[in-house]
Amino acid sequence: MTVPDSVLQHVRIAAQAAADKLADDIVAFDVSQHLAITDVFLIASAGNERQVGAIVDGIEEALxxxxxxxxxREGDRENRWVLLDYVDFVVHVQHSEERTLYSLERLWKDCPAIHLDIDLPAPVDAQ
Structure with a gap:
């Protein structure tokens, strides 16, 4: 990987903040060999617009x-797909439907995945 350690540290902080806000399917890709404009794409999703907004706010606050x-910051009017551009990395927080429709993982499948090493919250018992 050619991503600097300082950028990876920021990406992991953003990923942990997303996990803390109960984001789904958090992944990151090293896109540095394919794009000149950024090094990493961090992708997370949520089941509704309110949660997308909460995840985005949590990431911004943590950083x-x-x-x-x-x-x-783009797309926060509808909270269906919000993009946070930190120059060295870009965060995409998508509604689950947009995540399925646009399938960014498929577009960047040739890029190395980045191990995020985040703590996921314990599942809540449905009683």
Whole structure:
């Protein structure tokens, strides 16, 4: 991988923040060999628009704590697919339906996956 360790650290903080907000299917890809504009795509999803917004807010808050701000935030009006551009990495938080429809993993399947090493919350018992 050609992604700098500092970028990987930020991606893992973002991934953990997404997990803390109960994001589904959190994955990251090293796209540095295929794109000149960024090194990593982090992708997460949620089942509804409110949760998409909460995940995005959680990621931004976690990264702001270490003084990392996005260059731009797009798509937060509908909260179906929100993109946070941090230059070295881009976060995509998608509604589950958009995630299935656009299938970013299929588009970037030739790129190496990045091990995120995040703690997932314990499942909630449905009683």
């Amino acid at each position: 702001l704590k270490i003084k990392v701000k996005p260059l731009r």
